[in-house]
Amino acid sequence: MIPVLDASIVVEALIGTPERRKRARALCARTWQATDLCAMETVAVLVARVAGRVVRFSVAELQRELEVLFSSATTLRPSARLWRQVLATAMAKNHKAYDVFYVVYAEQSGRAKLVTIDPEVLRKWPHVAVHLDDVGELGEIS
Amino acid sequence: MPTRTPARTTTTKRRRRNPNEARKLTVRAVPPQLYARLVKRADENQRSLEAEVVALFEEVLTPPDVDAMWAEWDEKTKDLVLTDDEIVEALREVRGGR
Numbered sequence A: 001m002i003p004v005l006d007a008s009i010v011v012e013a014l015i016g017t018p019e020r021r022k023r024a025r026a027l028c029a030r031t032w033q034a035t036d037l038c039a040m041e042t043v044a045v046l047v048a049r050v051a052g053r054v055v056r057f058s059v060a061e062l063q064r065e066l067e068v069l070f071s072s073a074t075t076l077r078p079s080a081r082l083w084r085q086v087l088a089t090a091m092a093k094n095h096k097a098y099d100v101f102y103v104v105y106a107e108q109s110g111r112a113k114l115v116t117i118d119p120e121v122l123r124k125w126p127h128v129a130v131h132l133d134d135v136g137e138l139g140e141i142s
Numbered sequence B: 001m002p003t004r005t006p007a008r009t010t011t012t013k014r015r016r017r018n019p020n021e022a023r024k025l026t027v028r029a030v031p032p033q034l035y036a037r038l039v040k041r042a043d044e045n046q047r048s049l050e051a052e053v054v055a056l057f058e059e060v061l062t063p064p065d066v067d068a069m070w071a072e073w074d075e076k077t078k079d080l081v082l083t084d085d086e087i088v089e090a091l092r093e094v095r096g097g098r
Helices: A007-015 A018-029 A037-050 A059-070 A083-093 A097-108 A119-124 B032-044 B049-061 B066-076 B084-095
Strands: A032-035 A073-077 A114-116 A129-131
Touching: A007 A018, A007 A037, A007 A059, A007 A114, A007 B084, A018 B066, A032 A037, A032 A097, A037 A059, A037 A073, A037 A097, A037 B084, A059 A073, A059 B066, A083 A097, A097 A114, A097 A119, A114 A119, A119 A129, B032 B049
Parallel strands: A032 A073, A114 A129
Antiparallel strands: none
């Protein structure tokens, strides 16, 4: 089973707490999948939280780290292929569409689990979403 | 009764390859400009063309030392650490409304 990763996991791998970085990196080092929104959201968060700050790394270094994280992503499925189901599910659950793209993708990928740290997603979709805490140090999902 | 040709019984023994033995590779269709740059580079490095190509393969294909890379990154981002809540909050911000 190839896990689906939320953008929060990629951000954790880069700038999360030390324990979170370790788990998230182990997960990203294995084969994983996501919607194409994952790259966009990850970059958006990094720009929002890093741009304008005095930091000790270059953009090139940040790009290199992201390159490593995304190199194991086998599928970044175009979100345009998921919109019908996303629209229906997001309306039914009254939930932000962005999260639902990941949920629907995981649901459509057989028995794939969506790894996230978002408490709302974990609460609303317990059959498909698992917390990063439930991922072992080697990236295995319990 | 027609005579049948006997089944071929001789087998060609394949030489077992030593895993450490160097492999041979022929590269075709190298663009002339690229070839000229390769020759120049080999000259500069005082290597044969063959040795230069192998060195280039090694340079490109050797996997990066990811652990060392992450250790260096962690050192550089010691003062940039977001908690789970802060990451979820940042994602909600960039996602905007519904």
